[in-house]
Amino acid sequence: MTWMQGILSAILTRLRPVLGWWGGVAWRMAFFMSVALFLVAVLVGAFFFREGRTALDSEIKSRALYVARHLATLTVDDIITQNTYEIYKKILPAFITYDGTVSDRDLVYVLVYNRNGNLMVGRTANEIISSFAPRSPSGSLPRDRPPAERALSAAARQRSDPSFFLSGKGVYDLTFPIPVAGENAGFIRIGISGKSHAERFSGLAKKGGIALGVIFLLGLVFSQVIAERITRPILSMSRAAEELSRQNWKTPIPVEGKDEISTLGHAFNQMALTLKQRDASLSQGNRDLFILHAAGLDLMESLDVDMLLPKIAARAEDLVRADTTAVSLADTDERKLKYLGVFGGKAQALKDLDTVMESGGIYNWTVSYGTPLLILDAQADFRLDKELMSSLGIRSLMAVPLWSSNRMMGLLSAVNKKGGGSFDKHDLRLFTVFSNLVGAALQNAHLYSDLKNNMNELKQAQEQLVRSTKMAAIGELAANVAHEINNPLTSVLGYTTHLLKTLDMPEAPRKVLGVMEQETLRVRKIIRNLLDFSRQRPSWMRPTDVLQPLRETLALVQGVAEAASVRISEEFDGTPIIVTMDPNEVKQVFINIVNNALQAMPQGGELRVRVNACLQREAVVEFMDTGIGIPEENTRKIFEPFFSTKGEGRGTGLGLSISERIIHNHSGRIEVESAAGRGTTFRVYLPCYQAALPDEEA
Incomplete structure (x- = not known):
């Protein structure tokens, strides 16, 4: 078998050049033309012979x-x-x-x-x-x-x-x-x-044979030339088809004449151009689908509107090469489009520019009918203010409605296409599909925000219910304690004080009576705190400078602070900050916070007090100490009644709870930031008096 395989391999090796030659269309055509010419010449020669x-x-x-x-x-x-x-x-x-x-x-x-x-x-x-x-002998001549x-x-x-x-x-x-x-x-x-x-x-036949051979050779050359000329467009189309199959076709094949092959060449060029355009269209469609898919995944991952808006702008830039992207909400009551977020080159010029939906205007028409808007030349469009568009540098724009549960909630706009071009209908179709994703993402974000707010409200309601239950129990307890203990306690405290003042006794009994007096005072203080906590007395609210109770508090604790080696830094000027409040109650809050800060710095330290004016319709008073701090697990418990970290006999756990209730009654809030070993910061937020606000904030 080996020698037979060798023979077959040798035969195939010999035949390969012939088969390769025979595989060419031009050579086959030339061969058959030459054979046909030879046969014709032979027939003609035979005829003439x-x-x-x-x-x-x-x-x-x-x-x-x-x-x-x-x-x-x-x-x-x-x-x-x-x-x-x-x-x-x-x-x-x-x-x-x-x-x-x-x-x-x-x-x-x-x-x-x-x-x-x-x-x-x-x-x-x-x-x-x-x-x-x-x-002759044969009988013939x-x-x-x-x-x-x-x-x-x-x-x-x-x-x-x-x-x-x-x-x-x-x-x-x-x-x-x-x-x-x-x-x-x-x-x-x-x-x-x-x-x-x-x-x-015979001579003529020889000459005819020579002429026939010459004619055959000339015919072979001529047929090769003709075959090559005929098959050149076919070979060009074959190479172009191979390049087209490899998606590497760039140059149309040259076509000369108006014969069938030329017509075939024109048809091939047109087909290749159509395929190339369709391939480019499919590639562009795949790119658009990929970007839309990625945009959908990216937008659906974000449930925070502030995080969602930059992603919308980035995806719009990828999809339609938008220079500036704006998300605006329709205020049907004020008949305005209010920008929720603007990102890009024109963000500074557009972010504070609310668009009035005038009757008959294009934005009013878009919002009213929910139809996408495409402006190819914003500065030449009669529906827009030419001077405004020119001053803002707006060349082209798109505006697509944002839908939420079959309700039009606003517009998604794209301003100016990067590269100096204008948006086209293809961009508008993509932007319309993208707006559906944006609308769904914004709806999810709003639903999540509503859910979060509802959860917070539910949590606050639960906390308020727990607090009310505790307060009811404390109030009942305080009433009973006050009724049962207050009178005997007053007698004990009175006799103890009288004995200390009137009797001349040795040091040891006097010391015991002093301890009795102090503990009796502490019990009375606890009872009073219980009564204060249980009684929700009406506050006397009036416009007051918040610096007044703050200065009184700092003056009151100055001596205690110096004794504890604590330096108090006042980081505020004398500009009045008017707040609607009960000064005595706010002073009680400040005293509780400052006392806690001093007790948190047994080795001394610094207490910084800072006041921020009414910039966001609120005044903020900050107390920042360098004390031992509060562990993270206790930060959320410090406002609960009877919770204390000072140890037995050093606190009732009602000071911060009473302070939070007071500030809450003032429509404010208390925030705390702390870490063990790094100090604590308390921020007290109080709403500013409306008459004292600047005109742009009032």
């Missing part, structure tokens, strides 16, 4: 008939009279030239027979033939003589028309009867050689 032979035969026969008729006319009388000598004299000139020499013409012999078919006399180019000449019988056959004697036959030596033999009175008086037999004609015809 046959016609030439026929013409040669006709010429020889015509000449033989002419000579025979001429000699018959000359010798008819002599044949009848059997005058052999006269006959010979009359046939001799056929072999003699004008100068008396023997002719080298093609006349081989002339034989004259009588009516009985017997030879009377004859002549060749070299001898005389008579009836008395000896016969000698070999150097013409192939003629001494007597004609009976069939030949009975023929009345001339008869021809071609001998094996190429001699045309004619037997011509001489009719006289309805009978053959004799016969003349002429032999004409076709050798010279055959040689001449």
Whole structure:
């Protein structure tokens, strides 16, 4: 098997170049054209060869008939009279030239027979033939003589028309009867050689063969040129088709003329161009779908509007190359479009520019009918303010409605296309699809915000319920304690104080009575705190400078702070900050916070007090200490009643709870930031007095 595989491999190796040559359209076409041309040439040559032979035969026969008729006319009388000598004299000139020499013409012999078919006399180019000449042993004339019988056959004697036959030596033999009175008086037999004609015809045939070969070679070259010229567009289309299959087609194939191949070339170029455009369209569509898919995933991940807006702008830039993207909400009550967020090159110019939805205006029309808007040239569009568009540098814009639960909530706008171009209908279609994603994302964000607010409200309601329950229990407890303990406690405190003032006793009993007095005072303070916490007395609210209770508080604790090695830094000026409040209650809050701060710095430290004016409709008072801080797990518990981290006997756990309730009654809030070992910051927010706000904030 190995040697057979080797032989097959060698044969295939030999045939590969031939098969490769044969695989070309041009070569196959040239080959078949050459074969066809060769066959045509052979057929034409054969035709002319046959016609030439026929013409040669006709010429020889015509000449033989002419000579025979001429000699018959000359010798008819002599044949009848059997005058052999006269006959010979009359046939001799056929072999003699004008100068008396023997002719080298093609006349081989002339034989004259009588009516009985017997030879009377004859002549060749070299001898005389008579009836008395000896016969060859075979019964025919000698070999150097013409192939003629001494007597004609009976069939030949009975023929009345001339008869021809071609001998094996190429001699045309004619037997011509001489009719006289309805009978053959004799016969003349002429032999004409076709050798010279055959040689001449052979020369012509050779020349024809050479011409045929030359014609074949020229035809081969010409057919190759024609085939290459014919197949060049086909090869170009083949290469272009291969490039097109590899998506690498760039240049149309050159087309010349108006024939079928040119028409095919034009059709191929048009098809390739259409395919390229369709491929580009599909690629663009895939890119748009990918960007829309990625945008949908990205937008749906964000549930915060503030985080969602920059993503909307970034995705709009990727999708339609928007320079500026704006999200605006429709305020149907004020008939305005209020920008929720603007990002891009024109953000500063557009963010504070609310658009009035005038009756008949394009924005009012877009909002009213929910139809996308495309402005190709904003500065030339009669529906827009040309001066405003020019001053803002707006060239082109799109505005698409944002839908939420079949309700139009606003517009998504794109201003100016990057690169200096204008938005087109394709951009508008993509932007419209993108707006559906944006609308769904904004709806999800609003729903999440509403859910978050509801959860906060629910949590606050639960906390308020717990606080109310605690307060109710504390109030009931405080009432009972006050009723049951307050009178005996007053008696104990009074007698203890009286004994300390009136009796002269040793140091040890006096010290015991002093402890009794202090503990009794502490119990009374606890009872009063319980009563204060349970009683929600109405606050006396009036416009007051928040710095007033703050300064009083700092002056009150200054001595305690110095004793504890705590430095108080006042980071505020004397500008009044008017707040609607009850000064005594707010002062109580400040005292509670400052006392807690001083107690949190047993080794001394710094307490910074900062006041921020009414910039956001609120005044903020900050207390920042450098104390031990509050652990993270306790930060949310410090406002709960009775929760304290000061240890047993050092606090009731009601100070911050009372403070939070007071600030809450003032429509404010308290925030705390703390970390163990890094200090604590309390911020007290109080709403500013409306008459004291600046005009733009009031």
